[in-house]
Amino acid sequence: MPLAIAPLVAGCEREDRQYRADPPLLDARGAGRQYTLGERYLNNAYHLSQGKRLYASFNCRGCHFDGGGGIGPALMENRWIYGGTIADIVATIREGRPNGMPSFRGKITDEQIWEIAAYVLSMSGNVSSAAAPNRDDHMQGRPAENRQPTPPPPGDEAPKLLSP
Amino acid sequence: MVGPLVQSALDPHSPQGERLRDLIWIFTAVCGVVWLAVMIALAIAVWRRRASAAPEPSALERAAELRLTIIVGALVGMTAVTVLALTGLSYATQKRVLGRPLAAGMALLVTGHQWWWEVEYKDDEPARTFTTANEIHVPVGVPVTIRLRADDVIHSFWVPSLMGKEDLIPGRENSIRFTAARAGIYRGQCAEFCGAQHAHMALLVVAQEKPDFDAWRDGQIRSADDPNEPERQKGLAAFLAKPCVMCHAVRGTSAAARVGPDLTHVGSRMTLAAGTLPLSRGTLAAWLADPQGVKPGSQMPFVQLDPDELNAISAYLEGLK
Incomplete structure (x- = not known):
């Protein structure tokens, strides 16, 4: 019985919508204490689906495609060149990286960068499947984010191919 | 701020809207008459109640049974005719309003987004196409065909004084036509629940005389002026x-x-x-x-x-x- 109730409790507040960004997040632009806020983006269905919408709107697809990579590296196989925490990914988007990743600082609001970073992590199964998006507005090119298997802990062998 | 806004299917300002308004009133009148007849029959039945509280069920009066059978049969027939006639009328009106493609006139493409309307004015000359949002200007007396698309979820385009509703569905294209009969500002509203701000997804249709419309369109085609101040x-x-x-x-x-x-x-x-x-x-x-x-x-x-x-x-x- 507790096992049956646990997922229900875990699902609580998955869709708690916070439309206005936190004042601390807005105050501490670029400061270290923002990095403690990642959790609320990773387990919130609203922020993840906003991230998914922004990923398409801002044409992240142009290089990373639907997570499979192409011009830019793949985002769905849980191998990270510049670190795989949400803070690393926020830094990648905001500050850019060598070899082509542009900096979006001042172009995308910080709140939106966090949402996109959380969505990027959902592509490789790094967020709660109760909160990850489960459908596309358009045709789906791969299984939805909430069907990604939980990745092996870092340092394990090369990633397995995902079954469709 | 915007003058008197018109937003009522009972106050139509286009031939298409007038047909729909007529249909609404015919339905209301016919259904009202039927309702009244049923209520009167019910009142008579209550008033002319049975003489005895416990009639003998097997004591049938052949003539009365026959009379009642004929009355009930006739009423069933009339009900069927009424329903069929209203269905046919509704079909004929909708076919007239929605079915006939208009070759001439103006073409627009409206795309529904959460929660605003993107409006593209099409023209054979590419330099005369332009995009605007949430406000559609049309010339009076010119048939307007609007192609409807959705970007994210289902929306519905409804300007009650000009035309009935039409859904905007992701992945397909619908269309709607109307001809504004008089100059005026007609308010429209998304008519399909589409998320948190569905209620704040309104649009205005501004019907103008042709010279005013042309002036507006020329203004919209121009790029933004460089600011001087x-x-x-x-x-x-x-x-x-x-x-x-x-x-x-x-x-x-x-x-x-x-x-x-x-x-x-x-x-x-x-x-x-x-x-x-x-x-x-x-x-x-x-x-x-x-x-x-x-x-x-x-x-x-x-x-x-x-x-x-x-x-x-x-x-x-x-x-x-």
Whole structure:
């Protein structure tokens, strides 16, 4: 019985919508204490689906495609060149990286960068499947984010191919 | 701010709307008569109750049975005829209003977004096409065909005084036609629940005489003028330096994104944020300062601006006539 109730409790507040960004997040632009806020983006269905919408709107697809990579590296196989925490990914988007990743600082609001970073992590199964998006507005090119298997802990062998 | 707004299916300002209004009244009248007849029959039945409280069920009176059978049979027949006649009338009207493609006239493409309307004016000459948002101008007396698409979820285009509803469905294209009979401002509203701000997804249809419409269209085709006032110049610089340009376009500048509404002539529109606020410099500043307070859940993010930038950008946008 507790096992049956646990997922229900875990699902609580998955869709708690916070439309206005936190004042601390807005105050501490670029400061270290923002990095403690990642959790609320990773387990919130609203922020993840906003991230998914922004990923398409801002044409992240142009290089990373639907997570499979192409011009830019793949985002769905849980191998990270510049670190795989949400803070690393926020830094990648905001500050850019060598070899082509542009900096979006001042172009995308910080709140939106966090949402996109959380969505990027959902592509490789790094967020709660109760909160990850489960459908596309358009045709789906791969299984939805909430069907990604939980990745092996870092340092394990090369990633397995995902079954469709 | 916008003069008298018309928004009623019972106050039509187009031939198509008039047909639909006639249909509404015919249905109401016929159903009203039927309801009245049923109520009278019921009242008579209650009033002429049985003589005895416990009649003998097997004591049938052959003549009375026959009479009742004929009456009930006739009423069933009349009900069937009424239902069929109304169905046929409804079908014929809708076929007339929706079915016949109009070759001539004006063509528009309206795309529904959460929660605003993107409007593209088509023209055979590519240089005369342009994009605007939330406000459709049409010439009086010219048939207008609007192709309807949706970007995210199902919306429904409904300008009650001009035409019935038509859904906008992701992945397919519907169309709707109307001819505005009189000049006026007709309010429309999304008529299919589409999310948190469905109620703030309005649009205006402004029907104008042909010369006024042509003047408006020529104005909209032009790119935005370069600002002359120092404050507006600062506003343009701030607009281009800030995240505004990731979503919005102002033709004539380097801002060319298509995610949010086109702002090239935003100052010429009557409302802001799809009918949420009347448009003025003050409401623009309020919208920039706290979009999630004005329209919670809207896709417009809060962007951090200093007071000077906020003032300058609102002045710049308000001047985009």
